Amino acid sequence: MTQLDITEKVGLAFxxxxxxxxxxxxxxxxxxxxxxxxxxxxxxxxxxxxATPTVDPAIRTGLVILGLVVLFGVGLYRMATTGTERTDVRREVTAD
Structure with a gap:
């Protein structure tokens, strides 16, 4: 597991x-x-x-969709920049 870099922190916060x-x-x-x-x-x-709503529903929906798109982009960025770990390494395990 790696630490979040500044790009990911800003993206997650926004x-x-x-x-x-x-x-x-x-x-x-x-x-x-x-x-x-x-x-x-x-x-x-x-x-x-x-009577009409105070805030246009299109604005509320747009904000939520924008936030979800940003979070999805952070996920894609994380997938693209995270290094792969070796899984073919043998480890000795002692039997009981």
């Missing part, structure tokens, strides 16, 4: 923070703004829009 802001942070903003909590606009019987 990806995790982006996902948390998209889900938790903007969710709290929606709750503090009051009802309705849904992602779609609320209409009355006449079809008029009477």
């Amino acid at each position: 990806g995790g923070l982006t996902v948390l802001v998209g889900i938790v942070g903007l969710g709290v903003v929606e709750m503090l703004a009051g009802k309705p909590f849904g992602a779609a606009p609320v209409t009355n019987d006449a079809g008029e829009v009477v």
